[in-house]
Structures are given as C-alpha cells and as structure tokens.
Amino acid sequence: MTAASAGLRVERDQDTGVAVVTLDRPARHNAIDLPMAAELASAWRQLRYDDTVRAVVLTGAGDRAFCTGIDRGAEVPQPSSPYSLDDPLLTVGPKANDLWKPVLAAVNGMACGGAFYLLGEAEFVLAAEHATFFDPHTTYGMVSAYETIHMAQRMPFGEVARMALMGAAERMSAQRAYEVGLVSELCPGDGLLPAALRAAATVASFPTEAVQGTVRALWSTKAAARAGALPLAPHLITLGNAPPAHQTTLFTTRPHTYDLR
Template identity: 30%
Template sequence: MSIDLDLHEGVATITINRPEKRNALDAEHYEGLSKAWTEVRDNPEIRVAIITGAGDKAFCAGADLKSWIGRKQPLSDMWLTQKDQLLNRGLEVWKPVIAAINGVCVGGGTTLMLASDLRAAVPEARFGLAEVKRGIIAANGGTQRIMRQLPYAVAMEMLLLGDMMDAETALRWGFINRVVPREGLMEAAQDMAARVAANAPLATQAAKELAIRSMDMSLAEGLRMEQFTNRILSHSADAATAREAFAAKRKPEFRGE
C-alpha cells in the first residue's frame, strides 16, 4: 500500500497502489498523494505527470468511506486550507497531468480525473459521483469542475442521480480523450506525456494556466493576459532555442528557461 512516484525523462508517473481496496484513499494515502503532487509542482526535472491506479479493477474508488465518515476532526481544520493540498482540492500545478484510467473511477477518483488535463481510459472504465447516495456531496471539485466539463443536464444526472457513465458515453461527451485497449493504456498515456514533455516547458505551463484562468476572467482580461505572457515568453531561452532549431531544421531541446 503506497503512493508511488517514478520519474523518467521528464515524466512523473504517480500510481495509487492499493488495489485490494480498489485504490480507495484513506488519510495516509491522501497525505502521500499530496506529497506526490507537491513534488510534481516543485521538481524542475518533471515536465508532465501521469496518474493511474494499480491493478486492473479500479483507477480510484475515491475516499475510503469506512475511514472517513464519522471521523472526528477539529473544526479549526476548516481554516487550514493549505494543509495536505491535492490537485483536485486547489493545489496549483501548471504542469500538464494525464489520467490513465485503468478501471472504475468513482467519487474522489472522478474528482481527481476532473483536475487532470488529458485522459485515456480502458473500455471497462466507469465513472460516477454517487456521494448523494451516502449522505454527502462530491467534494474536492466534484460539484464545481463537472459543470464546466459536461453539459448541464449530463452533469446534473451524475450529481443528482448518482448513476454511472460508461467509457464510450464519457468519450462521446468529451469527458475523456480516448478509449484504448487495456494492454495499450499506459503506452497511450506515455505517448501523450512524451509529446507534452518535448514541448517548451514554460510555454506549456503558461498555456495551461491561461486556459484554466480564462474561466474566471472576461475575454478582454484573458486576451490582455495572453499579451503579457507571450511578451515574457518571447524573451526566454526556450524561444531562442526554438528559433535556432527552426532555422537549422532540427528538433529543439528545451530547458525550461
């Protein structure tokens, strides 16, 4: 049982390794996941991350309800808003994140996926937010991001009925990018990751941040932020590298500077 992080050629692969519990997250695993996301954010050698689950049954079944419901927590914890931050709870990670969904993806698993940027899933994957059936709500972004990523009625069906969505339906609604055979899942995720990692790191992070912040800005504000960001990036070492490589007709080697 652990949260594993493997780094190879700029790609960090995070694995929720608790298959015997369908990769459900108790306090220990939430803490480990928080540390993994912080490492992705802060380690300059990491350009992109893949998140997946161990085994062939579940990506993540969300919170381990037996360990959480009814658990006594100090009321003061409500104001420790930066404690053990998660990707889906608000930790700002501008490096792209790819979800390799290897099975059932429900509750906190779905809210984790909602905070990712690119998504590949096996045909057997199922998605759901059934918290209302347990007397709680889909927190950590469940009620927030889903409204921005699915049509209103489809999102409400997931939130209010708690029904499951299969992989093909998720693909049709643009909830995921692709459905691939199980044996090709990690290959598909790694291919996307390698292509992301080959791009200019600063530009990639800037593009992600601007796109996400655009949802809270007017078009005029967003366009202005684009101008400022592009002006800054145009003077970066990566931009110079790209110009030189284009002139020499060779592949650029970016350093994130």
C-alpha cells in the same frame, strides 16, 4: 527512478521527462486514506520543483479501479461549526498544490466519488474501454458538492446533473464519457498506459515555458467559476449530509458500502 510508499508510487523517466503517479491500493479499489492523501499532496509539491519532470501521468494500480474516492474506513474529525468542514481530499490534486505542469489521467476501471477531485484537476483524461464513471453520494444521503463542481467544468450540465442525481443507480460508460467530452481518448485496457505515456512524452518534448504558460491560460478560463462555486461547497455539505447531532463525523456517519463489482 521510482519512489514508493504504502499507497503511492512515483516513477520518473528522465529520458522523456515524464513522471507516472500511481494510486497503489488495488485491494481497496485505490481508495484514498489519510496517509495517501498526504502523500499525494507531497508528491505534487515535489514534482513542482523537479525540473527533470515536464509532464505527469496519473493512474491507478490494477484494472478494476482508477480511484473510488475516500476510503470508507477513514475517520476525519470535524469541527462543530456548521460553517467549517475538514475535507482531506481538497489537497490531493495537482492544482491544489500549485503544480502547473500538464497532468494526464489514465482511467483504468471505476472512477467514482472523490476520484473527481483528481480528474477535475487533470488537463485531459484517457480511459480504458471498460472504465466507468459514477457518483454515489446522493444514494447514501450525501451532498455531491466538490465532485459536481469539478465535473461541471468538464462535462455538459445535463450530463453532470444526471450522474450526480442518479447516484449509484447507473454508471457512465467510457464510450459515453468520450462522447460528452470528459474523456479525450479511448484505449484497450492494455493500451491505456502506453497511450498516456506517448501523449505525455510528446507534451514533455515541447519547450517548458510554452507548455506551462498554456496550462495556466487554460485554467484561467475556469478560475472565475471555480472561485465562485468552491467556497459554497462546505456549507452545502454540512447542511445536507447529516443532522446537526452528527455533524462532527460527516465522513463516517454515512455508509460507503456501495456495490463496486
């Protein structure tokens, strides 16, 4: 069973209990615009109440990009207060929408910037051998706050620091991401989705209460650090992204035209 919109596809297999959520804007490197952000939040909420779905695979259409964060054309009006920030990516992840069913991310190309909001809320990550990971924020005068907080709970501190501070100057290979623990399995490009589906089907075949209880237990180990760090992010971004005269358009005052080849 498939549900589709302009930027998102949700396919459910009732035989296996696995749903596949696909970011479907390959011409835009699966970047998230405002409609897709709303669709993602809605999709996670729907899956939360769908008892036929017991595990989810999250991936991107095509083989060039998993997701490149927020679409550079998105215009997000901002409040004038330096203590407030409206970030449309805050609600694109499964945990932000109280989905405690296991989510496996299948990274099939570039994953950068705001993609880490999604990877940061997946249980584990599989990647194609050609996948790459990078965070371009500092290169373009932007604070990497939420992205860094998410990745600091998945990777060694020094690796996160290098990725965030080196910006667009270098990319982490899928092999290196596997070595540092961000990625749990490397696959040939054409074998990525089948491998993710096999793993998800295995998890979905186990008793639901045990699986979801284990998911909650896993995330409870991260709760204290996340609760302490996330409230600081908006202030750090508003301080570091732009001079006060431009703080009402933080998502449009800095270029997002980094090289995506």
